[in-house]
Amino acid sequence: MRGTTRPGRARRWLTLTTVVLAVLLPLAVTLGRGLPNPVAAPLDWIAYSWLGVAFYAFLTLVVLEPVRWALRRWTRRPLADGPGAAVVEEAVVDPARRLFLGRSLAATAGVVALATAGTGAYLANSPPRVRRVPITLPRLDPALDGLRIVTFSDAHLSATYGGRRFERVVELVNQQRPDVVAIVGDLVDGEVAQLRGEVAPLADLVSEQGVYFVTGNHEYFVDTRAWLRHLPTLGIDVLHNERVAIRRGSASFDLAGIDDRTAASSGIPGQGADLDAALDGRDDSRPVVLLAHQPVQVEQAAAAGVDLQLSGHTHGGQLWPFDHVVRLDQPAVEGWSRQGPTQLYVTPGVGFWGPPMRVGATPEVTVIELKAP
Template sequence: MATTEAVPGAAVRRRSLLRPLVFAATITLVLALLFGVPWWSLVMAGNQWPGVVQVLGTVVFGLALVVFPVTMFLGHGRGVDWAARTGDTILGAVWILFVWALAGDLLRLALLAGGVDDPVRSRVAAASTAVVALGLGIWGYREAMRIPRVRRVEVRIPRLGAGLDGLRVVLLTDTHYGPIDRAAWSRGVTEVVNRLDADIVAHTGDIADGTVAQRTGQAAPLADVRARLARVYVTGNHEYFGEADGWLGHMRTLGWEPLHNRHLVVERGGDRLVVAGVDDRTAAGSGLEGHRADHALALDGADPQLPVLLLAHQPKQIDAAVTHGVDLQLSGHTHGGQIWPFHYLVRVDQPVVQGLTRHGARTQLFTSRGTGFWGPPFRVFAPSEITELTLRAGE
């Protein structure tokens, strides 16, 4: 009786062939929904617009659908800034339209239940969607491009010495210097930070999208940031899309202390605080030698009796902070969702979207909504922030 042996590696080869097909199918479905839902709601459905309106609307959505992946590839794959600006703006606009087209469809159902017939029913829903989306787009753009407001938070740390009571830490994160030249914005952020007269200024990563050479001008104002005790920085995941070592070195030339799995100790009024930092959790997969989130290395040699302030880009890194007895972790990464209701998807990946939370008996986590923005130049119901944290001693 003949037997058939499985060819070694055949299953692996089949899976490797399937992955790009599954990925392509997923992307196609997502794009079809993102562009198709608002197209149907605004242009087609039961609106009964004149033929020329339907043709023009279809052409606009069709061109956007074709241009979007091309500009995203050129912009974020090849580093072409004009393409990135175009693709990012289309992404933000179509997301806002998609969300509010769904809301418009709910309005259409409500009008149907109320006995309103087409085309009035669908035209009211389409007009409402267009007005709300346009208003939120304009407002969201202004929110993204403005100098962030200061968010003030008080954090009580039982192990903090009396001499450090009232220590002020200013947190910047996710500045994302990128395809839109925001050098003037960066100078404005520095001016706000300096008015706060902080003891420590921290930057928890995603400093830029691009190389140091591309974003030198936008990052330059960071050299003028003032702090009484320390200016400290850790990498975010976007540094590993560009040149993490380059940004670590450049921040050092700007006068900041890169906490590349290391710590320093600050002292005031006879009491001391360990300020530590770890690489982003994606660093280990970057292929860069010596890059990984290593809490043990970061705290190596630190006095275990001293309170610890830890910089770690992602809230998801909190479990290791709890294990290593950290008192307060500062993070960013989430952008607070950036464009509502994206924060629900962020929450699937991260334990916290924004704000101060407690984890375990000792450890607290503060997650910033971010100082800048990534990609789409919009912020909707997720305002940017410069955070001033005042540390308080005692229970």
């Protein structure tokens, strides 16, 4: 599409603004984690918000391109071959019409982009919805019927997400009166020193039988070991390729957790998903619920006879239409599905990564209610 502004001061200022916004994004990516939160927050908010707006402006312009082509003849004025002569079929471009069309399409793209990004920002920063999902496990003892596993993922605590918004997540979890709380990865996007205050509300989680955590891929972008030392001080049990028994009276099932699938390539000794180690020696007569950050890890879970896997990672796509891209790598984007003999539930997460917005992907705290057959 041709320029919609005439040469002059306005165009120079708009060009400069666009260049500055474009430069802020690589600065936020490269410097964001090394800056104090009060400095990083405005940088990240501006840079990533601009990215979201620019993406939807580009998408809208792509959709409008056929409209421009359909109207391109309207931007031409016919030529007449002298006074009183018949109109010649060939025409010359009418600059006024072309400018009006260009500005109209650009304004439409701007309005759509700003409205979409604004709605997405409001949704991403609103309290998560609570979704209740009953799941029947064929081997579950009737004494465990109704046991509640409250799960969430992908908080991505950072300079742009935390504070009161994360406190509300903890409050929502507690309101569900969980028997078990399961945090399935990508909790943080920064170091302990930066996010100590943001993660502190986790200490307020109340659960009958514990709060459990497994790593996501973003835990390996920072000092993983420091976080694995810090989380237990908040009452969080890290399941590192291991399992625990969840009991009610004499009845029980196994809750297992494995590292993220990227852990093995992180270069950190001892890290790497090992489902065999997590399940070694277990009683096969009772069900097992597996916490694994990425849905694709269900391939191993199904081969091992896992009854239910709880995952996150996808954000439900976060920004439509990226949910279709996610399907190229993951077997499910959001919600319940059956993967062979294993049931899979993918929670869309409570936070965001990159643009501080969610379009077509509502943040969620999930209450898994186990049912006996």
